[in-house]
Every structure is written in C-alpha cells, then in structure tokens.
Amino acid sequence: MFHLTKKLEYSLLAFSYMAQLLPESRWVTAKEISDHYQIPYEVVARCLQHLARAGVLHSWIGAQGGYRLKAGWEKKSLLELYEILEGPMNLVRCLDHDGDCSHVARCTLPVLMRPLNQKLKKFFQDLVLRDVLNLKEVINESKVTTPS
Amino acid sequence: MFHLTKKLEYSLLAFSYMAQLLPESRWVTAKEISDHYQIPYEVVARCLQHLARAGVLHSWIGAQGGYRLKAGWEKKSLLELYEILEGPMNLVRCLDHDGDCSHVARCTLPVLMRPLNQKLKKFFQDLVLRDVLNLKEVINESKVTTPS
DNA sequence: AAAAATTCCGACAAATTTTGTCGGGATTTG
DNA sequence: CAAATCCCGACAAAATTTGTCGGAATTTTT
Numbered sequence: 009m010f011h012l013t014k015k016l017e018y019s020l021l022a023f024s025y026m027a028q029l030l031p032e033s034r035w036v037t038a039k040e041i042s043d044h045y046q047i048p049y050e051v052v053a054r055c056l057q058h059l060a061r062a063g064v065l066h067s068w069i070g071a072q073g074g075y076r077l078k079a080g081w082e083k084k085s086l087l088e089l090y091e092i093l094e095g096p097m098n099l100v101r102c103l104d105h106d107g108d109c110s111h112v113a114r115c116t117l118p119v120l121m122r123p124l125n126q127k128l129k130k131f132f133q134d135l136v137l138r139d140v141l142n143l144k145e146v147i148n149e150s151k152v153t154t155p156s
Numbered sequence: 157m158f159h160l161t162k163k164l165e166y167s168l169l170a171f172s173y174m175a176q177l178l179p180e181s182r183w184v185t186a187k188e189i190s191d192h193y194q195i196p197y198e199v200v201a202r203c204l205q206h207l208a209r210a211g212v213l214h215s216w217i218g219a220q221g222g223y224r225l226k227a228g229w230e231k232k233s234l235l236e237l238y239e240i241l242e243g244p245m246n247l248v249r250c251l252d253h254d255g256d257c258s259h260v261a262r263c264t265l266p267v268l269m270r271p272l273n274q275k276l277k278k279f280f281q282d283l284v285l286r287d288v289l290n291l292k293e294v295i296n297e298s299k300v301t302t303p304s
Numbered sequence: 305a306a307a308a309a310t311t312c313c314g315a316c317a318a319a320t321t322t323t324g325t326c327g328g329g330a331t332t333t334g
Numbered sequence: 335c336a337a338a339t340c341c342c343g344a345c346a347a348a349a350t351t352t353g354t355c356g357g358a359a360t361t362t363t364t
Binding site: 215 | 336337338339340341342351
C-alpha cells in the first residue's frame with residue numbers, strides 16, 4: 009500500500025539523472041536512462057512521455073532528440089507527479105466518485121477519509137523535487153529547444 | 157499505491173463500530189461487524205485477531221466472547237495499525253533490507269527515500285484513532301475481562 | 305530520398321499483490 | 335456435551351502493477 013510504484017521510482021531516477029547533468033542540459037533519451045539504471049526501456053519511456061505531455065519535460069522527436077527538464081520542474085511536487093502517472097490520489101476508492109460508496113449505507117469511510125485524504129495530499133504537495141532530490145539550487149536551464 | 161488496503165479499511169470500520177457503542181462497551185464478535193458492514197467475515201476476523209495479538213484489542217474466546225477495545229486504543233496511530241496489519245511501512249523495498257538495493261550500484265533511491273520515508277512515517281504516527289474517528293473524548297472503558 | 309534515431313501509442317502478457325475462501329483446531333459458556 | 339467463538343494456515347481468485355510487443359509519426363543524418 010505504501011510502496012512507490014515503478015512508474016514513480018523510474019521517474020524519480022530519470023529526474024535525478026537529468027538534474028545531475030544540469031549546468032550542461034542536453035537532450036537525454038529514454039534509452040540512455042534505461043541503460044544507466046538498467047531498468048526496462050519501454051516503461052521509463054512511457055513515464056517520460058506522460059511527464060512530457062503533462063508539461064514537466066520538454067521532448068523532441070527524432071534522431072538526437074530526447075527529453076530535457078522544463079523550467080520550473082524543480083518546483084513540481086510528488087503529488088503532481090503521482091497524479092500525472094497514476095491518476096488522482098485517494099485513500100479510498102469511493103472518493104474517486106466523490107464519496108459515492110454505494111456499498112453499504114452504514115459505511116462511514118468516505119466521511120472519515122475525506123479530511124485525512126486532504127492532509128495526505130497536502131503532505132505530498134509540500135514535497136517538491138528540489139527537496140526530494142536534495143538539490144542546493146537549480147543553476148540554469150538553457151532555453152534550447154532544438155537538438156542540434 | 158495510496159489506496160488503503162481492505163485490511164485497514166475493515167479495521168477502521170471495526171474500530172468505528174466499537175467506538176460507537178462506547179460508554180456501554182461489550183464483547184463484539186467478528187460476525188457482528190462483518191454483518192453490520194457486509195464485509196467478508198474471515199477477513200475482518202483475521203484483522204481483529206492480529207489487532208488483538210498486537211495488544212490493541214482484548215479478545216475472549218468462547219460463546220459470548222468477542223473483541224473489545226483495550227485501554228489506550230484511541231491513541232494508536234495509523235502507523236501502528238499499518239505495521240500490525242501490513243508490516244513495516246517503507247516507500248521502497250530496499251529500505252526493508254536497510255537500503256541494500258543490490259540492484260544497480262547507481263540506484264540512488266534508497267538514499268533519496270530514507271528521509272522521505274521518515275517523514276511519511278511521522279505523518280501517520282501523528283494520526284491517531286481518536287482524531288481519525290473524530291471522537292470528542294473517550295468516555296470510559298470498563299475493565300471487564302470476562303463476558304458474563 | 306532513404307535510413308536511422310527517436311518519441312509516441314495502444315494492446316496485451318506476465319508477475320505480483322491483495323482479497324477472499326476453506327478446513328480445521330482450541331477454548332469457553334450453558 | 336453442544337454451541338459459539340476465537341485462532342491459524344494453506345490455498346484460490348481477483349485485481350493491480352509491471353513488462354513486452356508491434357507499429358506509427360517525426361526529425362536528423364547520409
């Protein structure tokens with residue numbers, strides 16, 4: 009129940025990898041990351057795609073293309089990453105459908121869990137990549153948009 | 157990844173149920189709880205057994221037996237319940253074996269996750285049943301130890 | 305213009321974890 | 335002694351997560 013999913017693990021590793029190169033900043037391929045950490049290519053690749061679609065990374069298709077951190081990435085919270093990769097964060101399913109438990113009328117879980125869920129989300133909202141990855145400060149992300 | 161397990165859900169319902177009866181306090185059977193919430197008997201039953209073994213509930217075997225809240229139950233945290241029911245709370249597996257990832261040397265996850273994990277545990281340690289279940293105060297738990 | 309490198313996408317297969325079921329034993333009450 | 339109950343482990347089923355495959359689209363290189 010409280011294990012990070014591989015999607016999150018791999019995404020964090022990807023961020024970590026890209027952050028390390030930082031003052032440089034270049035296009036990094038999914039393959040490079042998968043090789044470096046020996047994690048399955050297709051899985052990281054999909055994570056990176058989702059993160060790009062969600063606007064946390066730049067992506068560039070084609071030879072010499074890849075991914076690159078997007079300005080402001082270091083302020084993204086674990087909550088945001090979670091919701092990009094896994095959908096809404098809810099302690100109990102019924103909260104997905106706004107407390108419509110439809111299960112037993114007596115089920116008090118949605119009522120009890122709603123405030124708790126808010127707290128949990130707050131907790132992860134306050135954990136931003138900069139802190140999670142232990143970065144002193146993010147030096148500069150060059151505004152390059154084409155590979156070569 | 158952040159859905160409560162049924163074990164936890166059912167246990168919370170059980171606590172909720174027993175707390176509602178409170179100034180009374182009597183032996184409540186697993187069957188009674190399973191019937192009330194329409195949840196599978198064997199599963200709640202096992203949760204209650206674990207909670208009893210862990211000292212959060214009293215149990216009494218035999219006809220007219222059952223379970224009963226044990227003094228101090230309302231100060232038990234969700235972390236404690238979690239660890240009773242599910243084992244140690246760790247965001248990543250390698251923390252189970254104290255960061256021995258054995259995976260790739262480069263894997264920075266254990267290092268990054270250890271402090272995060274601490275924070276998460278703290279978070280759940282601070283959530284105690286009294287608050288989670290919204291109890292004003294716990295009136296009294298009679299010290300009865302035998303059913304009749 | 306063709307080939308190579310890459311992101312993008314969905315369908316599906318495999319592995320793992322969670323959830324539920326069963327059968328039986330032990331203890332207490334009436 | 336019978337009934338009610340807790341106790342326990344093994345296993346089956348369901349759900350979820352993880353990984354694989356096949357292919358399409360875009361860009362760069364030759």
